[in-house]
Amino acid sequence: MSIINYASREIQFKIVYYGPALCGKTTNLDYIHKRINPENRGDLVSLATAADRTLFFDFLPLNAVVIKGFVTKFQLYTVPGQVIYNATRQLVLRSVDGMIFVADSQWEKMEENVESFKNLEDNLAKQNISIDEIPYVVQYNKRDLENIAPVNYLEYVLNNRKKRVQSFEVVSSTGQNVFASLNAVSQILLHKFSKQSDAPKAAPSPVAIPVEPPAAQKASATV
Amino acid sequence: MSAIPCLTIEDVANLDGVLGEFLKKAEAELTVVIDRGGNVISQFGDMTVMDVTIIAALAAGSFAATKELARRIGEVEFNALYHQGNGNHIFMNSVDDDTIMITVFGRRTTVGLVRFYSSSTAQAVAKLLKSLSTGGHGFSFDASDVTATPLFSE
Numbered sequence: 001m002s003i004i005n006y007a008s009r010e011i012q013f014k015i016v017y018y019g020p021a022l023c024g025k026t027t028n029l030d031y032i033h034k035r036i037n038p039e040n041r042g043d044l045v046s047l048a049t050a051a052d053r054t055l056f057f058d059f060l061p062l063n064a065v066v067i068k069g070f071v072t073k074f075q076l077y078t079v080p081g082q083v084i085y086n087a088t089r090q091l092v093l094r095s096v097d098g099m100i101f102v103a104d105s106q107w108e109k110m111e112e113n114v115e116s117f118k119n120l121e122d123n124l125a126k127q128n129i130s131i132d133e134i135p136y137v138v139q140y141n142k143r144d145l146e147n148i149a150p151v152n153y154l155e156y157v158l159n160n161r162k163k164r165v166q167s168f169e170v171v172s173s174t175g176q177n178v179f180a181s182l183n184a185v186s187q188i189l190l191h192k193f194s195k196q197s198d199a200p201k202a203a204p205s206p207v208a209i210p211v212e213p214p215a216a217q218k219a220s221a222t223v
Numbered sequence: 224m225s226a227i228p229c230l231t232i233e234d235v236a237n238l239d240g241v242l243g244e245f246l247k248k249a250e251a252e253l254t255v256v257i258d259r260g261g262n263v264i265s266q267f268g269d270m271t272v273m274d275v276t277i278i279a280a281l282a283a284g285s286f287a288a289t290k291e292l293a294r295r296i297g298e299v300e301f302n303a304l305y306h307q308g309n310g311n312h313i314f315m316n317s318v319d320d321d322t323i324m325i326t327v328f329g330r331r332t333t334v335g336l337v338r339f340y341s342s343s344t345a346q347a348v349a350k351l352l353k354s355l356s357t358g359g360h361g362f363s364f365d366a367s368d369v370t371a372t373p374l375f376s377e
Contacts, residue, residue, distance in 0.1 A: 002262075003228050003230065003258070003262050003263075003264060004228070004229050004230065005230040005235065006229070006230060006231050006232050006235070007230060007231075007232045007234075007235035007236070008235070012262045012263070014260055014261070014262065032375070035377040036375060036376075036377065037376075040375075042274050042276055042277060043274065043277060045277055045280065045281065047284075056284055056288070057280075057284065059261075059277065059280045059281075061274075061276040061277065061280075062375065064374040064375060065374050072374070073276075074374075075261065075262070075276065075280065077261075077280075087291060088288075091284065091287040091288070092284075094259055094260045094283075094287070095258055095259065095260020095261070095262060096260070175377070179373070179375055179376065179377055182374075182375055183373045183374050183375055186374045186375070187374065190374075
């Protein structure tokens, strides 16, 4: 749940990286932490086991653009992917604003991907939230490996809802599309946030909208 | 994101008043009000000693993690948690169903004093938070404000 603070002029958002065990959620955060300007981030907090498996969550606070004098603060979390830690996943999902579902592209991980996505829907439902209400994008990670499913298959399996979301071919270990997917979900989130405003829109959005050409033009076009 | 809490300058001043009074009476260093998702709602005190954002995320996790422990002994949750250090300590108490209050204190005071004053402070904070506007947040921007450049870059 985002919070807008007019005194400190900040808006806070929570983005959760969700996906099966060992799909690369922590690697995403690790890459962002290493590559983003240190002035725009806090420490990466990782609550992991001795074998580097996420036990509780990873957490990385980021500052993004200043919009109309307000600093947008994004808090990135990962969930533990292992099946037994479902209670922890429910906790991390609390007050979520946006999500990145990280799928492992390897054929043998397909069942785990599907189970994890279903688990995400179930855990959101426990908070009375439908996944369609939350801005999210999908990452197809580990595209550098050999035994991977083609993207159209992954789309069919994991992104086949009524409203398809943006998806990215990612190699989180090298950073391919790591920032692109984060930027995509952040922008969808901010647009949704802006639409929830009560304030009258001052100016129309500069997005290009196809307009019916005037009748005269239409006639000439058909000649 | 159906209901977005909006803290006006007046809300923050009111919260600061309550939290400032609490810190003075309890002689604690810092107090932070957070939601149970780990977002900071308000903070007061010496913030130079630690990253409040990280404290908030970890405290929310810690509070939620003990909920299951509480359930095992027939409680809904523990209303308060105390982490004792050698010189610095953390006391956390529930404000309402969505909010937690964290207090960091040192050798100047005792957990008893912090606990005593935190109870009435939590009630006052809960009352203030109840009155927050959760309708439209009145903050709008154009698409170009966020699409002109990537929000995050390497």
